Amino acid sequence: MNTLRNRLIVSCQAAEGDPFHDPATMARFARAAVDAGAAAIRANGPADIQAIRGAVDVPIIGIQKRVHEDGAVLITGSFDEAAALVAAGASMIALDCTARGQRLGALDRMRRIREELRVPALADIAMISEARDAAAAGADFVLSTLRGYTEETAGVTRFEPDFIAELARGDGVPVIAEGRIETPEQARDALDAGAFAVVVGSAITRPADIARRFVRVMDRRETALVAGIDLGGTNTKFGLVGGRGAIAHEGTEPTPRGGRDVLLDHLKRVGRRCLDLAEAKPLALGVATAGWVNPHTGRVAYATENLPGWTGTDIAGELRAALGVPVAVENDANALAVAEKHFGAARxxxxxxxxxxxxxxxxxxxxxxxxxxxxxxxxxxxxxxxxxxxxxxxxxxxxxxxxxxxxxxxxxxxxxxxxxxxxxxxxxxxxxxxxxxxxxxxxxxxxxxxxxxxxxxxxxxxxxxxxxxxxxxxxxxxxxxxxxxxxxxxxxxxxxxxxxxxxxxxxxxxxxxxxxxxxxx
CATH class of the missing domain: 3.30.420.40 (ATPase, nucleotide binding domain)
Structure with missing residues (x-):
């Protein structure tokens, strides 16, 4: 598998109902990817894998997505599914090794895949603890595929190179970065963070998703309405802002003192007030706060005692749960720079x-x-x-x-x-x-x-x-x-x-x- 080191793996999948959902089309996508330099393919189901194997000779990571009886999709949830994938031409098998997957027998299944099918087993995970469990069970690779797609990581909406770096510092099992990688720069960042290889799917092989991203960005310049909260030491300013920077509603409230819980309750109240002001539900809420912030998670990395107890606070998670909208959080000075880039002198x-x-x-x-x-x-x-x-x-x-x-x-x-x-x-x-x-x-x-x-x-x-x-x-x-x-x-x-x-x-x-x-x- 050293042929995959520092290389691109392309995921060729299409959901039911997608115009490209057929094995012959997936094989053409795979052929185009390999012709462009991809070192391997990730594909779903025996039919697609068999067609792709007839078109390319690079390794294929096989998976089988099915809706489990708990109502959620499970990746390669049985040994028989794995055996069918190998018979169709898969070179290695990936399976859900998240906490949910482990409850459904993933680690024992992975051992059996390695021992009986004699192919590498790849663990799709979402958290560091899951990667450790998979490594201890003998995983040949761990993949960040399910980061942001489990209940525990639902707040993750963007690619996190720091998560890849933490994985790479782990138990010596090679890390393959996958999930929410949309640009070549992010793929490079993944390798720089220590990834063994990088999987890219939607950004290459899903034209509908690609077009939808362009349309969403262009539409939001005209129609987007988001809420912004600026948490200051004395006052908290808030407003509803359109895609071109016009403030539709604005207000100011005193910032209370009293520590973490008081500030969180205050932000939730101000957030609800923003929602009440909006005729339609805002697309998202942004919060600018003193202190250093991990922008990928919306958690305060460090704050001085000017904001007692603020260090470690999961602002994004708390507000998302309370308000039901996507939440982004950033240091206040960084947020001002973003404002200048979009609406001010730095355009x-x-x-x-x-x-x-x-x-x-x-x-x-x-x-x-x-x-x-x-x-x-x-x-x-x-x-x-x-x-x-x-x-x-x-x-x-x-x-x-x-x-x-x-x-x-x-x-x-x-x-x-x-x-x-x-x-x-x-x-x-x-x-x-x-x-x-x-x-x-x-x-x-x-x-x-x-x-x-x-x-x-x-x-x-x-x-x-x-x-x-x-x-x-x-x-x-x-x-x-x-x-x-x-x-x-x-x-x-x-x-x-x-x-x-x-x-x-x-x-x-x-x-x-x-x-x-x-x-x-």
Missing amino acids: GARDFVCITLGTGVGGGCYVGGRMNSGGHFFANAIGHMPLVPDGLPCSCGQRGCLEMYANAAALVRYAGDPALASAEDVILAANAGALPARRAIATFAQFLARGCAGVVQLLDPELIVFSGGVAQNNPLLLPALEEELSRIVTVWPQRGLNLRISDLGYHGGVLGAAAIALERL
């Missing part, structure tokens, strides 16, 4: 950075047209870049972070005038010509430039967009920032870096939450 840009300047300093970065989430979902923490050795203590527990020198409190501190008690006061005074306030903005720009310079040198963005209370209505900021950057960034004239202030306004966070929901429909 058409592929490499850009968004920086929020307010109570804190946040960031979101797109590299090559894709959000940079990092290996552990902690990327884009621009505000916590170390700037001043042994500097001011930061809320993150470190000292000298950029946030302490480029947030609203820092601007007030630089002004040094008790009459200027807020960043807004300083900006208004500077706009009116007050020299201390103008000097404060210049000092602020110097510190901000040092942080931005590191980002520019590392990522070479075409655009940086600034948002938040310190950036709004502050026309002196960008000229001072650009002047400082021109002094400290190498090859500055050749970069042509564009600095912009966001024009998304007060509800930028709501638009960001809505944008992530639109992206993940």
Whole structure:
């Protein structure tokens, strides 16, 4: 089976009622896939496998899908089915080894397939624990096929390279990535994560599914309605947003204090209010929250004690169960970057950075047209870049972070005038010509430039967009920032870096939450 290493396996299947549901057509699909370089085929049922075996000479992964007596589809639920697949020409057999499959005898069946049919047995799983069980039972490969299709993993709606990486670090059994892989980039990500091979099906061999994805994306630009919730430390903003960014309904509620359960109840209430405002049920709900978030699962990877108990919270799962709609969750600064890409200053840009300047300093970065989430979902923490050795203590527990020198409190501190008690006061005074306030903005720009310079040198963005209370209505900021950057960034004239202030306004966070929901429909 080493011939499959780092290679593409194409799944050639068509459901009953599909125009392509016949063995001869599946054989033609398989022949086209092999001619294009596929190393193996995955196929369903003896009839299709026999036809495909007559058309190609590569290995065939055989499966038999049947509706079990519990009402759900089961993959290769009996030894006799496996034997019929091998007789038809299958080179190896895959079977459902999820917790449900194991309850229905999958592990004993797998041992019998290997011993009596003498072909490799492949375990289709959805969770790490299931992979361990299958490996212990002798599986030759484990496949992520059923991730997102079991009761326990119903919240998974997108391909998860981090799950593949965790599988690959497991018990030494080769991992084949399968399920929700829709682009060549995702297939590459699977191999980079440690997959032995990659199975792609619907994105290659199901024209109806391919056309449906295009139609859905194009239709939602005109007709989609999603709900967005921006969970802030003081206020929670929410609204209903159309596919082109128009906010149909909007509102604000105070964000309660009290920990995880209080915040979850609050989000559920706000979510229900969004549903009540909609004349038709929104297609999805997006939530932007402080803290780092695993965007694939909607679970908080880490949050500071500004949100007590928020670390580990399954926001997506809790809201999906309570509201009955798909839910997408993202870090608030990342969500703002998504909003800028869809509705704001970054439309058409592929490499850009968004920086929020307010109570804190946040960031979101797109590299090559894709959000940079990092290996552990902690990327884009621009505000916590170390700037001043042994500097001011930061809320993150470190000292000298950029946030302490480029947030609203820092601007007030630089002004040094008790009459200027807020960043807004300083900006208004500077706009009116007050020299201390103008000097404060210049000092602020110097510190901000040092942080931005590191980002520019590392990522070479075409655009940086600034948002938040310190950036709004502050026309002196960008000229001072650009002047400082021109002094400290190498090859500055050749970069042509564009600095912009966001024009998304007060509800930028709501638009960001809505944008992530639109992206993940």
